[in-house]
Amino acid sequence: MSKEIKGSTPKSDGFRMPAEFEPQDEIFMIWPYRTDNWRNAAEPAQKQFADVAKAISKFENVTMLAAHDQYENCRAQLPADIRVIETSSDDAWCRDSGPTFLIDGKGGRRAVNWTFNAWGGLVDGLYFPWNDDELIAQKICEITRTDYYRTEGFVLEGGSFHVDGEGTVLTTEMCLLSKGRNPDMSKQEIEHMLCEYLNCEKVLWLKDGIDPNETNGHIDDVACFIRPGEVCCIYTEDKSHPFYEASQDALKRLSCMTDAKGRQLKVHKLCCTKNPIFMEGAETIDHVCGSKIRQNGDLCIASYANFLICNNAVIVPQYDDENDELALSQIRDMFPDRNVVGVHTREIVYGGGNIHCITQQVPLNQVPLKRI
Amino acid sequence: MSKEIKGSTPKSDGFRMPAEFEPQDEIFMIWPYRTDNWRNAAEPAQKQFADVAKAISKFENVTMLAAHDQYENCRAQLPADIRVIETSSDDAWCRDSGPTFLIDGKGGRRAVNWTFNAWGGLVDGLYFPWNDDELIAQKICEITRTDYYRTEGFVLEGGSFHVDGEGTVLTTEMCLLSKGRNPDMSKQEIEHMLCEYLNCEKVLWLKDGIDPNETNGHIDDVACFIRPGEVCCIYTEDKSHPFYEASQDALKRLSCMTDAKGRQLKVHKLCCTKNPIFMEGAETIDHVCGSKIRQNGDLCIASYANFLICNNAVIVPQYDDENDELALSQIRDMFPDRNVVGVHTREIVYGGGNIHCITQQVPLNQVPLKRI
Numbered sequence: 192m193s194k195e196i197k198g199s200t201p202k203s204d205g206f207r208m209p210a211e212f213e214p215q216d217e218i219f220m221i222w223p224y225r226t227d228n229w230r231n232a233a234e235p236a237q238k239q240f241a242d243v244a245k246a247i248s249k250f251e252n253v254t255m256l257a258a259h260d261q262y263e264n265c266r267a268q269l270p271a272d273i274r275v276i277e278t279s280s281d282d283a284w285c286r287d288s289g290p291t292f293l294i295d296g297k298g299g300r301r302a303v304n305w306t307f308n309a310w311g312g313l314v315d316g317l318y319f320p321w322n323d324d325e326l327i328a329q330k331i332c333e334i335t336r337t338d339y340y341r342t343e344g345f346v347l348e349g350g351s352f353h354v355d356g357e358g359t360v361l362t363t364e365m366c367l368l369s370k371g372r373n374p375d376m377s378k379q380e381i382e383h384m385l386c387e388y389l390n391c392e393k394v395l396w397l398k399d400g401i402d403p404n405e406t407n408g409h410i411d412d413v414a415c416f417i418r419p420g421e422v423c424c425i426y427t428e429d430k431s432h433p434f435y436e437a438s439q440d441a442l443k444r445l446s447c448m449t450d451a452k453g454r455q456l457k458v459h460k461l462c463c464t465k466n467p468i469f470m471e472g473a474e475t476i477d478h479v480c481g482s483k484i485r486q487n488g489d490l491c492i493a494s495y496a497n498f499l500i501c502n503n504a505v506i507v508p509q510y511d512d513e514n515d516e517l518a519l520s521q522i523r524d525m526f527p528d529r530n531v532v533g534v535h536t537r538e539i540v541y542g543g544g545n546i547h548c549i550t551q552q553v554p555l556n557q558v559p560l561k562r563i
Numbered sequence: 564m565s566k567e568i569k570g571s572t573p574k575s576d577g578f579r580m581p582a583e584f585e586p587q588d589e590i591f592m593i594w595p596y597r598t599d600n601w602r603n604a605a606e607p608a609q610k611q612f613a614d615v616a617k618a619i620s621k622f623e624n625v626t627m628l629a630a631h632d633q634y635e636n637c638r639a640q641l642p643a644d645i646r647v648i649e650t651s652s653d654d655a656w657c658r659d660s661g662p663t664f665l666i667d668g669k670g671g672r673r674a675v676n677w678t679f680n681a682w683g684g685l686v687d688g689l690y691f692p693w694n695d696d697e698l699i700a701q702k703i704c705e706i707t708r709t710d711y712y713r714t715e716g717f718v719l720e721g722g723s724f725h726v727d728g729e730g731t732v733l734t735t736e737m738c739l740l741s742k743g744r745n746p747d748m749s750k751q752e753i754e755h756m757l758c759e760y761l762n763c764e765k766v767l768w769l770k771d772g773i774d775p776n777e778t779n780g781h782i783d784d785v786a787c788f789i790r791p792g793e794v795c796c797i798y799t800e801d802k803s804h805p806f807y808e809a810s811q812d813a814l815k816r817l818s819c820m821t822d823a824k825g826r827q828l829k830v831h832k833l834c835c836t837k838n839p840i841f842m843e844g845a846e847t848i849d850h851v852c853g854s855k856i857r858q859n860g861d862l863c864i865a866s867y868a869n870f871l872i873c874n875n876a877v878i879v880p881q882y883d884d885e886n887d888e889l890a891l892s893q894i895r896d897m898f899p900d901r902n903v904v905g906v907h908t909r910e911i912v913y914g915g916g917n918i919h920c921i922t923q924q925v926p927l928n929q930v931p932l933k934r935i
Contacts, residue, residue, distance in 0.1 A: 193643065194644075259651045272566075274705050274706075275705055276702070276706055277651060277702060279631045323631075330634075330648070333638075334646075
């Protein structure tokens with residue numbers, strides 16, 4: 192019930208990726224289980240994935256994909272109003288393995304099924320193999336009866352870019368120009384792909400993300416659009432903070448950027464945790480050949496910017512850090528019309544990501560009202 | 564997105580199972596793969612399952628459930644307009660492992676998730692274990708966001724009964740009173756369960772089916788309702804035909820039955836194959852402990868009555884038998900307003916069932932038009 196569209200692009204067909212703050216239909220997530228990434232057999236992470244799903248489900252439908260052996264456990268851990276569908280996966284990052292949905296504003300919905308290679312393939316990917324994750328996007332398209340464009344050979348993850356829904360893409364050089372993704376493409380060629388497949392006009396490039404060794408610097412830990420013309424960017428004045436340099440550089444660049452519509456970006460500062468978070472309990476993680484090894488003391492990428500915007504709400508990571516409340520308060524100021532809901536996600540951060548990384552929105556396929 | 568309804572029954576809640584000839588939303592099927600049931604590694608059967616799916620999809624949406632290892636093969640063998648969703652299964656009989664859907668005529672749809680034990684459990688079931696098949700009904704309810712009643716402990720398969728949608732159930736004693744299902748329940752107690760969960764008033768009992776060693780005599784190889792007050796029943800005058808006795812007995816009993824509304828049943832005769840079909844090529848079937856052994860020369864249950872009624876069509880088994888055309892013509896006479904489409908299903912019969920056995924309809928959830 193979902194076919195690959197060949198011989199055209201979203202731009203040529205009039206489909207665009209809506210911004211995350213536009214109306215949504217549903218959120219997809221994937222249940223974590225791999226014992227070589229998640230400590231304590233993934234059980235603490237499962238509890239926090241369930242907490243994230245429950246928080247979202249107060250505002251919007253959630254579908255959780257669970258592998259065969261985890262189906263009953265997952266079903267038992269989630270309330271009945273969250274849909275669980277069996278789907279194999281290598282890991283649990285639906286933002287990156289899932290499809291990017293597009294709408295045409297006329298009742299049509301499609302998706303882009305990017306090539307996925309576990310954040311760097313055989314160069315510096317995080318696990319091998321990744322064949323089940325490579326099929327996730329197609330399987331979500333099947334479930335939602337969505338036709339899709341396939342970018343065979345063009346590697347991209349959903350967490351490596353944001354759009355404003357009005358022609359602007361925001362991304363990082365660290366990730367999109369990395370050696371493990373599209374090493375034979377120039378920056379201009381990559382810009383062209385983004386603009387064709389997201390239906391955009393202008394790509395805004397930050398230099399670095401904050402997790403060079405994990406996703407190679409995904410934008411979704413650093414900055415995002417909160418409405419057209421306005422972005423949120425992580426910020427700290429503490430020069431000893433591990434995110435200090437990248438966040439200062441991002442802020443400086445964003446402050447002098449204009450978007451596709453020619454608007455100078457308004458930048459909202461979002462605090463970092465007061466204290467960096469470091470890996471603990473890594474001795475319960477299995478060592479498996481081909482998977483990234485996690486060790487006690489590794490810096491965790493605990494950013495408040497990795498929130499999800501969903502219908503009427505923003506779901507925000509919390510870490511039991513001194514700055515948890517400050518982050519919620521700053522995000523409330525950015526989204527005065529939405530509920531801002533904190534969820535503790537330290538276990539998810541131990542596994543390498545956060546709320547935005549583990550969710551993928553299906554936009555509402557709006558038909559515009561007729562003008563009279 | 565689908566919860567178990569406890570403390571009530573469909574009858575008490577005003578939900579009924581509609582007849583198969585009422586409007587439908589979608590057909591679910593399951594992709595075959597087990598090498599200890601299907602000859603030649605299930606590949607010929609897969610081709611015929613695909614043929615059945617394609618025939619239905621001309622008239623109605625089809626969703627095919629495919630286990631993890633078969634997903635890509637299944638997706639490749641089916642056209643894009645058939646939806647494929649990953650779901651583990653023990654075998655491929657969606658009629659029997661799937662849910663029975665109910666409607667309330669007011670926009671509500673629910674289902675019954677019967678207990679499934681592989682047609683007889685440890686007494687005379689066809690394979691062990693059956694845990695993935697036992698979850699199929701729940702998983703289809705999740706996919707379709709359908710709340711369900713669970714009959715924990717009450718064993719029933721969808722192929723063992725038919726309803727007319729107006730208060731009548733048709734079934735066989737051979738199956739429902741078998742030792743491998745509900746041996747501690749009386750016939751009256753079983754009638755009560757059928758009436759409560761299908762929302763019916765009267766149970767019509769035939770004595771025997773035609774496959775005592777397979778499903779213990781499912782009704783769906785013998786007779787079915789074609790509209791309220793009218794049934795189709797298999798028929799042969801050939802005393803040497805293996806189905807002669809059961810079909811004569813069924814015809815005799817049906818001819819003097821009245822339905823829940825008090826109507827005397829009108830019985831339409833449907834021919835049997837001219838020549839019985841016997842198993843061939845069984846030497847390519849793997850022998851696995853716990854599974855029924857299939858051998859060359861075994862009688863196959865090749866009945867024309869195992870058709871599926873879907874929107875605007877009837878999908879009918881064909882066997883390259885002399886009576887293929889006669890069967891189509893008789894069914895066309897029974898359904899003058901529907902397309903009658905034959906599909907060759909000899910490979911499916913070698914595996915123990917047929918078109919009705921491998922399909923499960925989701926009824927359209929109709930809201931009645933307001934009377935003015």
